[in-house]
Amino acid sequence: MTPVYLDYNATTPVDPDVQQIITQTLRETFGNPSSAHYYGEQARAVIEQARQQVADLMGTRHNRIVFTASASEANNLAILGMACARQAQGRHLISSVIEHPSVLQPLYHLQQQGWELTLLPVDEFGRVDPGDLARAMRDDTVLVSIMHANNEVGTIQPIEALAAITHEHGVPLHVDAAQSTGKIPVDVNALGADLLTLAGHKFYAPKGIGALYIKEGIHPNPLLFGAAQERGQRTGTENVPYIAGLGVAAQHARQQLTTLSNELRDKRDRLHQQLRDAIPDLQLNGHPEHRLPNTLNVSFPGVDAKALLAQASEQVAASTGSACHADSDAVSGVLGAMGLTRDRAQGAVRLSVGAPTTHNEIEQAASALIRAWQTRC
Template sequence: MIYLDHNATTPLRPEALEAMLPWLGERWGNPSSPHRFGHDARVAVEGARERIAACVGCRPSEIVFCGTGTESDNLALRGSAHALRPKGRHLVTTAIEHHAVLHTCRALEAEGFRVTYLPVSAGGVVDLDALEASLGPETILVSVMHANNDTGVVQPVEEIAALTRERGVRLHVDAVQTAGKLARRPGDLGADLVTFSAHKLYGPKGVGALYVREGTPLTPVTTGGGHERGFRAGTENVAGIVGFAEAAARTFDGLEAESRRVSGLRDRLERQLLETVPRVSVNGAGSTRVPNTSSLSFQGIDGESIVLGLDLRGICASTGSACSTGEPEPSHVLLAMGLSRREAQGSIRLSLGRATRDEDVDVTVAALAETVQQLRRISSVR
């Protein structure tokens, strides 16, 4: 099997699995318990918090562990909106956000908030002028992803941070697709809130984190005990948090060399594909992208059929966000970039990772060429 769907999830690092096992086995205490057995788990959680803070470039006290990246996004958006409601009811985000942000914005609209969805360029980059123009006295939060999950296109988050800071507007950045891929430390982006997910950087599923800059107003979404400084009630996922920290430490260590290696493979894959297969285009090719992602549009054929053709040849690819697979709607990200519905429908995403090797690229290009040719023979569209 050749796995080229790392933006959906990554394999758990063996060291992370190893680090997790005691906390699923004999060391099963509750970190909040008032005895030494529980304290053992508390020490593990706090040690993990320190390691993650060191990776992303913040204070340990600024890390709030959550159940998933989606939950962290929910806490950032709902928590900010509810905390800042007296100040204003306007939020700004982009048309290309993950559904974790977009659908949360829809829910906030139903609560009476107003949301601006910023357009992006043909290259998939958010329009900074439109962003600046959208900020008003009522604006309380801007939420922009660091890189898009479908295209890998990196957003000008630091420039956005300069704009929001100037106006006293809070900034949330979903860094799920960049943490462990880009050299820039997420804590240095200038954002007030940053979302992370463990399973996108070779950690376990079921654990995420929200960086909450000290002093950022935030109302908890989950109420209960005083866990995570009151921001996220519920007994900590000790094993998951420990695995997250182990995976993050190892992924951030040596990140630059690995990113160079993977971007070399991605670029070679795209070059070979453009040479071998006619009528294919790379979405966001001219923009700054995370090293591992390639969004490809093939004229006249359907992305799901390409993905199945690849699957039957032992290659795991995706039509885009795994969260929207099965929906008839083509990628909202590609539509926002100005692709027609049919172009967006003919798109797939390849996302490379640590296990991807040179020969995988050759095999994938050959399999794609074969699949595309076969589907074009069947197609009623030229």
């Protein structure tokens, strides 16, 4: 038997309908979208259909969507592009201590270039206090970047309240919604986002495709220079098959969102209950309510999480945190920022379920983790 996959926050399998449209597009729509003839027009039509599908998922118009090669590229475009575009108005940036590396690293790069950076703390649940943001705002602040939901503990940020503060000061808000898209509603107008990132491979599209929503009137400078694809925001011949796949994934996410969200929550809570019943002092990390419906981050008492997962590796595939830090022996920066003790952080495991996860798999995974904990203890 293959291990039960419980690492959907790292990546998801490609939906069969997404795979089908990618294969069909590879076979039938090979034209360059910039070519002014039949084959180019066919490719362009595929892109624009997908752009509309992504826009519908995000509650916006199709011409506000820019396709990128990844969420990391979209985050870099939002942060570096806006900093460059607004540097005459100030050189102060605000984010949080628990952001994804594709947000923090471009911010640190700007800091090395002389920009001032304020990283907001989080509480014991991993939430940013809007009051901290209000106190951090300055006359020379030009961008705030806060993730929608954390990839390790699933905590959802109060984006609407944060957006109200940034807009009161005339400062745009970038939201990294890579982890939340497809699991909970991500409506750019309801959230108040001026820029918003999504990642295809987090909701059943392939790796290598992402998108950035850019509100009308917001104009980040491009990172790449060349021709005028994607309204000049992202040069390079478009990846038509993967864009088509992202469109279908977005359409599915929009149609199934409420049902899927409830199903994910049920699976997550079943898993949590079984672990909690068998393991005394199991501790939940992250907000008990304002949390992604598929994400369960728990600390197993008295064990090292990596050793625990190694013990259960033939039955369960999960992680101790973000896949971007999988090779590190250091305690998660997210858990440290939340104030967890070293022992509790070292025992933390991230278990994330997905649409394909079955109840039998939940039973198998829970049993395997419980046995591994009992063995290690």
